[in-house]
Amino acid sequence: MSFLPVDEQLAIIRRGIEKIVPETELADRLKASRESGKPLRVKYGIDPTGIDVHLGHTVPLRKLRQFQELGHTAVIIIGNYTALVGDPSGRDHARAKRLTAEDVERNARDYLEQVGKVVDLSKAEVHRNGDWFGTMTFADILQLCGKVTVAQLLTRDDFAKRHAAGTPIFLHECLYPVMQAWDSVVIKSDIELGGTEQLYSFMLARDLQRDSGLSQQIGMMSPILVGLDGERRMGKSLGNYIGISESPYDMMKKFMQVPDGCMKMYYELLTNIPLDEVGTILAGHPKEAKVRLGRTVIGQYHSAADADEAADRWQREVGEGALPTDIPVVTLAALQLTDGALPAAQLLKVAGLCxxxxxxxxxxxxxxxxxxxxxxxxEKPDQSIPVTSGLLLWVGKKRFCRIEVT
Structure with missing residues (x-):
């Protein structure tokens, strides 16, 4: 295996990374890999608690793909057992509903199909952590838990906040970071990717690897991608996300809603456009910058032709105010009409627009x-509207339909 020089690898790897722990070890690890011809094992874990992969998920996944392209080994952990516990990261309460094994496995299959749009799964290792946790005896679990103290767990930010507030911390939640860290021991990871909230688990993995006589992994943490509201992390539950399996046009409409202040982050984390070129793009008109961003990202998960068509359609239907191409049709019976007409307010109701x-x-x-x-x-609620097939009705900008009379 022939690797790029270390400084060239570092330039690629460091883009869009907020923190590397410990950073001093990264160059040495890359140098040793290049000299030995042995790829580094780069780990990324996903708990299949849902099925929609959005752009926030793609930030570490894109980094994983970059490592692949540099010649290293991508190791994806499907957390089918950690998902049964639920990741407490960033939450101030326990998960209200725990998933069943069937839920998790169904989600895992859907997740992998979507992850395959980012990572080359044909060249990646994919493991379910149930393969090792499912075979553990109670004695094995006791031995593993004996490696971590309660004091260590309470240094974790979310646990510390809940403990200080008197909010319950359940015992099964304490197992989550231990399980995540043990995954790194089992698969012998050299680097683990994730968000900044994963620092505790990354460092715990280093301790467990050292105790097991292994090389200690390096944690690489990406910033949290802000959602379309410009404030909170991107998430489906917050309704501020762009899913990679959404239609190209739906993605484009959402890209045009990205706040101007978030554009630099989106370009840096979601594209490979050189940062000096990004600066030039952002110095221009915001609308054009958003169209360029949308075309670039949509092309990664669909095709360049799909991205161009979505951008052109947005320009026609929204930018220029032309008619949408997917106007829903509402069928009305002639018997519902009075002399071929209806009062305006009644018509909007029977058409389903209000x-x-x-x-x-x-x-x-x-x-x-x-x-x-x-x-x-x-003009008026009681205005009599002649109703014929092909009549277009609108309420605001987003509710519209075409009437067909039978």
Whole structure:
């Protein structure tokens, strides 16, 4: 195996990394790998607690792919046993609902299919940590737990905060960082990737590896990708995420919502565009920068043609105000009409654009209801609207339909 010079590898690896612990060991480990021709084992663990991989997940996954392209070995841990416990990182309470083994395995299959859009799974090792935890006896578990003190666990930030606040910390939660660290012992990881909240587990893994007579791993921590709200970490539960399995057009619409202040982070963590070029892009018009970002990232998970089509469609339908291409059709029976017409408020309700006639009246009176391709404003709630097939109705910018009369 022929590796790039260490300084070139470091330049690639360090991009988008917030913290390396201990950083002094990284160059030495890369040098030893290059001299011996032995790839480093780079670990990334995923708990399949859900099935939507979003751009926040891709930050460490993209780093894992970079290590692959540099000639190192990607080792993916599917945490089918740690998922049964639930990662307490960043939470101030215990998980309300624990997943079943069946839930976890179903999610794991979906996860891997999506992860394969980022990492070359044909060249990666994939392990389920149930393969070793499932064979442990109670005596084995006692021996493992005997390697970690309660005082050590309470230095973990989330546990420390909960302990200080008097919030319960359940015993099974304390097993999570121990299990994550033991994964590193089993697969003999040289480097582990994750977010900044994983520092405790990364360091615990080093202790357990040392006690087992192994080389100690290096922890590489990425910043937490901020979601579309510009404030909180990207997450499905917060509704501020972009999923890599969403349609190209849906992804593009969301990219155009990225706050201007987050653009540098998105470019640095989600693309390979050189940072000096990123500076030039961001110095231009924000809209053009977001279109460029959307095209680049969508092309990674779909195709360049899909990305171009999504960008062009956004420009037509949103940027220029043209009609959407996927207008939902609502069918009305002629018997529902009175002399081929309906009062405006009633029409918006039966078309499903408003849940009630009172809300429809408010939308009309507020100037937010339109009809026809030219979006003529509906002036009054009781206005009689002739209803024929092909009639377009709008409430605001996002609720619209085409009427078909049967």
């Amino acid at each position: 849940p009630s006639t009172s809300e429809a009246r408010r939308s009309i009176e507020g100037g937010g209801a339109y009809m026809g391709a030219e979006k003529t404003k509906i």
